[in-house]
Amino acid sequence: MKVIDCGKVNPASGCGHVIRAETEQELLRLAAEHAGTHNLEPTPELMAAVKGHIEEEPA
Numbered sequence: 476m477k478v479i480d481c482g483k484v485n486p487a488s489g490c491g492h493v494i495r496a497e498t499e500q501e502l503l504r505l506a507a508e509h510a511g512t513h514n515l516e517p518t519p520e521l522m523a524a525v526k527g528h529i530e531e532e533p534a
């Protein structure tokens with residue numbers, strides 16, 4: 476399982492949302508979707524920051 480903690484990517488948001496997906500592709504899709512809830516565009520810079528915070532979680 477791949478995991479992204481929104482609050483770690485963007486600490487200023489104070490967001491506790493955690494995104495989980497089986498694949499990086501799906502994870503990034505969900506992250507881009509979640510960015511919309513923060514009124515953020517999924518820019519290449521933002522998605523690079525997201526990728527840098529992907530964590531592996533044992534199944």
Ligand SMILES: [Zn+2]
Nearest residue numbers: 481488490492
């Ligand atoms: Zn968030």
